Amino acid sequence: MKLKLAVYWTGSCGGCDVSFLELGPGLLDVLPQLEIVFWPALVDAKRGDLEKLPSRSIDVALVNGVIRTAENKEMVELLREKSKQLGAYGACAHLGGVPALANHAPGFTEVVFGPGFRPASPWPEAPEDAPPALLPEALPLDEVVPVDFVVPGCPPPAGLIARFFQAALSGEVQAGQVFAEDKALCEECPRTREERRLTRIVRPHEVVPDPKTCLLDQGMVCLGPVTRGGCQAACPQAGMPCTGCLGPTPKAGDPALAMLSALASLVRAGEEGEDAFPQENQILDSLVDPIGTLYKYAYAKYARPLQRLARRREEVRA
Amino acid sequence: MPETRARIGVFVCHCGKNIAGTVDVAKVAEQAARIPGVVYATHYEYMCSDPGQALLKRAIREHRLTGVVVAACSPTMHEDTFRKAAEEAGLNPYLVEIANIREQVSWVHSGPAATEKAVRVTRTMVAKVQGNRALRPAELGVVRRALVVGGGIAGIQAALDIANAGFDVILVERSPSIGGHMAQLSETFPTLDCSQCILTPKMVEVARHPRIRILAYSEVEEVSGFVGNYRVRIRKKPTFVDPSKCNLCGECARVCPVRVPNEFDRGLSTRTAIYIPFPQAIPSTYTLDVQNCLGILPLRCGKCAEVCEAKAIDFDMHEEILEEEVGAIVLATGYELYPKEAMAEYGYGTVPDVIDGLEFERLLSASGPTRGEIRRPSDGKVPKEVVFIQCSGSRDPEHHKPYCSKICCMYTAKHALLYRHAVPDGQAYVFYIDIRAGGKDYEEFVNRAMQEERILYIRGKVAKVFREGDKVVVWGVDTLTGKRVEVRADLVVLAQAVVPSPGTAELARKLRVACGSEGFLREAHPKLRPLEALTAGVFLAGAAQGPKDIPESVAQASGAAAKVIALLSAPKLAHAPEVAEVNEELCSGCGICAPQCPYGAISVDEVAHVNEILCEGCGTCVAACPSGAMTFRNVEDEQVLRMVRAALEVADVGV
The missing domain is CATH 3.40.50.700 (NADH:ubiquinone oxidoreductase-like, 20kDa subunit)
Incomplete structure (x- = not known):
């Protein structure tokens, strides 16, 4: 049959x-x-x-x-x-x-x-x-x-x-x-992760990435940590950051929010502490097109509750 | 068969009028009883009282409760009380939660809205406790040995107390001898007993103590591990002198051709490259200062070794790295004076006859560069007019340090008084903002200085100090008369602000201990936990935590030692199990969590691992984890979402 x-x-x-x-x-x-x-x-x-x-x-x-x-x-x-x-x-x-x-x-x-x-x-x-x-x-x-x-x-x-x-x-x-892994694709990624800190944000066309080290450590917003494995980290292996096409891992929830939270955790400008906040905010602000970057594929699925919330807030205010 | 359905009990506390005066507690209990899963709800005047706890225990047994919510004060107050009570009644303590309807409701709201919020808060915690798992605290062993960092009076006292309780102590001191600043002082306020005379017996006791190992000329290089099980790497610098052979004959120093400023005399005298800081130094040995030696590699001088009959000098001595395990650490790294070079208004330290308080101590000291005679640095004359300036660098948020250095009022009074004793025809002036003499017999001491010794106290700040001929001119204002004051002095003594000793911040970083904005080590709670750092197993003593005089430093050191003894005496240590946990099925080992951890509790290989003992449950890693693999025990995402729903549910809450 x-x-x-x-x-x-x-x-x-x-x-x-x-x-x-x-x-x-x-x-x-x-x-x-x-x-x-x-x-x-x-x-x-x-x-x-x-x-x-x-x-x-x-x-x-x-x-x-x-x-x-x-x-x-x-x-x-x-x-x-x-x-x-x-x-x-x-x-x-x-x-x-x-x-x-x-x-x-x-x-x-x-x-x-x-x-x-x-x-x-x-x-x-x-x-x-x-x-x-x-x-x-x-x-x-x-x-x-x-x-x-x-x-x-x-x-x-x-x-x-x-x-x-x-x-x-x-x-x-x-x-x-x-039909993908439950673990994020960092599991499959051969790039090495050393000092986990984000000191700048760059777009792929702005740099020639180091072939060995983690793209996120190099300032590229790689969605690998929030995205299911299964592709053998094809894009990061080719020097392009993961854009999240396999979708978020089962417990990640909204991948853009999860990634944003991770980026905010990783960002470092000099000594830790309140004095660094303005500079760290500047680094985070340099993320061009956050919605297109963080929600490239998942906007319809995950941003709708947020949109509903926003609409509801408008209604309540009105 | 164990009970599988939730059977929650809710206990609403009146807290006298604290809660019941604002919140309709009966109504809260009544509404709580209607929440699905709640099988018992009541209210009581004081839940934390013995009868209140008995009520809780009885209800747990009679109603076979699987979870408890006590709607009462902040969990920081009585969470422990109720959890212990529940445990006695056979319920796992981590199935007990507090709904804070006092600090977060009755104290900050009024009217019916307060009762409504109390219901919502209670309902939220019911939602949480339904998702709680029974947890067991992690247990760990204790290395029954302590490390004391800093060999000043605080470190000495802490080491002695701990050792006398029967525990081994490693005492690490950066300089060649223990004793700290107290060894430099002449006499101590308010009793005017000789500082060295009361300190050196303690130093000798440390040296002789079979349970204390002194590592002088050493620094803490690295600290890893956790409470009860710290691993410490200590760098022991070479002294090039074998202390077991050195007989202190001093021949080496006599032939040494090098002369450098003597740190112990604050640069008011010189020392040789091979030296002993002061005669009573412990360890009792000479030290070769390799920085100032003419040269060991290649050997260019070697005169000291030639004359050493004891053959104690060993030019091949190398730096050692010692690895030690300890269960607890006392930080007693002490203070330094704010540099007078920072005082623009007082001549940036360029006027030789403007000195700081510790320099004056050395002038006063019988073992000092002048053998206790007061002679000024520039020309060795006996100064007839001396101006003491208090709050030099302290209480000056615009230019220097904002805080009060606490000890200066007292030591300035002592300085002026001792000066008058030494130079009976001399005149002493003290410029002050306020006199802060809040200690036993302190006020009397200052009065004695003012009245009996006729020291002229002028209330006001000094605007400028400059050199004119062989005089030091002091311009100030007497704010009580409103007149400008000019004193043509022979010597000016600055009561410089007390600052943390250099390296405090670096050491704090190694130990993951917080420093306050002024760099002093931060205690876990300013009132209730003044002896401990927030990092478990690390305790604070002496001026490293804030400006302190000798009795306070000693008291804090003994207190910290008592804490260490309690810790080292415990058969096992328990650690709260409400910590972060990795779901290894989901973790990809991306490693974003690890650098977020302020306690160094996370290691990453294929997946992340949380050291349950190191984790203090702050949750930073949970927020950072992008894949949801890091969770917090009993604060799972699902629980939080249920809590949010319970809190925000639009449905009528019946108030």
Whole structure:
């Protein structure tokens, strides 16, 4: 019996669809065991074909991309209904991803599309030439439908894809499973950590990092300590700080707040104590684009409670 | 079968009128009884009283309580009381929490809102205690030996007291001899007994004591470990003289061609490169000061070794690093005088006849450079007019030190009085801001100086001191008459501020002991724990903690020694188990936590480890840990979130 697989993209760059090729020759072992029932990027199938499938007839469905439009929402609800197990594949479906940073700029359609932006009316009256209506916020998959498991990453690294297929093909995907490590990726990172202190903050293009020592110690805001391992610290190994695509470790909570707290703990300007505060604040203030840096992928998932709080505060004040 | 469902008891204390006068305590108990999980709630006039504790114990037994919340005063007051009571009733003490409805409610609020807040605070602690785990204190052994740092009178007293109680003591002194500043003093106020005469018997006792090991000319290099189990690295500088062979004949010093300022005489005399600081020095031996010796490597002089009949001089002596284990540490590093070079208004220390108090002590001392005759440094004349300036550098927050150095009023009175004894036809003036003579027989002593010795006390500050011919001109103001005063003096003595001895801050850092803003070692509590540092097992004695006279230093040293003896006598030490804990399943070993720890309790290899004994439970690492692997026992994230929800719940609290 082949595994009936569906793969669908919502608000996505397409990288996740391509990422399966990362398996390389391993793909040749996996493919014969799959029956692809729906995968718009790969095989021709339309919404109507999916609707015709019996309920729960798909073994595993993978959704990549953020839920951005009314159409995205309808499609994943449909997939949910047709699938035994539904997984978030990639950072956008998992956490909201880069596209969800738009939530930080309400009214962005005006800026991006100009005042003439007119979304289409809802399905099935939608005209061919108009984009589907936008949801008020870009959402991670689990805000829309129940999600059984996560294959994280931007895009998911080969090792984790392989681990997923191994589990899926033997029918061993656990409810709530995240195909990554519980420990942060510092565990896998070969860089050495010596004096843990942050005396400056630099952006990757500003320095040529030392190849051996921890990037955080060199002033780069590396989200490694707050991010699940599973990628073999691919970015830090290549001299780029981790941006957190595998998502926060299980107990980290909001990764941006956790990292901010860590940065505030690490910052040092001269002798410890109150006298150093102004200078230490200056160092922390030199973090350019804190939201884009610390919430690069996780803004939709974690900043929403904060946004709700902010809104509530506005209401209470009013 | 153990009880799995929570059975919480809530006890609301009236604290007489302290709480009940503001908070409707009956209402708080009534509302607490409605919280899910609470099976018993009551209120009582004084929960901390014996009947109050009996009530708690009875309820724990009768209602098979699995947790207790006492809504009362601050946990710093009676948490221990109630935890011990609960333990006696068979409940793990760490399942008892205090809801502070006094300091945080009744004392700061009024009206019905106070009762509402009391309910919320109580409910919050009920939410917390439901997540608490039963904990056991960690136990550890004790190395029954103490280290005393500093060989002044405070260190000597502490070492003697500890050793006399039967414990071994290592006494580390930086200079070649113990004795400290007290050895330099002439006579002591208010009794005018000779300082060396009362000090040297103690020094001899230290030297002879079988349980005291003196490491002079040595410094503490590194301290690791924790209360009961400190490891200390001590750097012992080479003296190049074998003390067991040296017979103090002094031939070496007689042939030594080097002359350098004598520190013991505050530079008022010179010494040779091989020297003994003063005749009664302990350890009783000469020391070769390698910095000023003409040269050991290569040997360029060697005259001292040639004349040494005892063959005590060994040019091959090397620095030693000693590793010692001790259970407790007393810091008695003492004071130094604020340098007169810092006194712009008094000539930056460039006027030879402007000296500080310790220099004057040496002039007064029978063993001093003038054999007790008062002769001024510039030309050796006997000064006929001497001005003493108090608060020189003290009580001057704008330019110098803001604090009162405490001992200057008394030693200035003593100086002036001893001067009048030595030079009966001389005139002494004392400029002062206030006279602070708050000690036994101190006020009488100052009055004696003022009245019997006709010393002229002028209330006012000195604006300027400068040299004119062979005179030192002092310009000041008498604030009682409002007139300007000019004294053409022969000698000016500055009662310089007392500051921590150099190296105090560095030593404090090595021991992770806090220093106050002025650099003195900080005690754990200014009133109730004046003898201890916040770091467990480290105690403070003498002027290192703040300006002190001899009786106070001795009293504090004996107090610190008593604390050390109590610590070293305990069969086992217990350490509160409410500390940080690493979830090794989650820890990636990123190491962000380790440098945050003020107690050095965290080490990191593959994962972080918390030394349960060193951890004082401050929680800094928990906040820093980005992955949530570092947690705090009985203050887990889930607990805190439950507490926040309980505190902020919008639902009516029934008040």
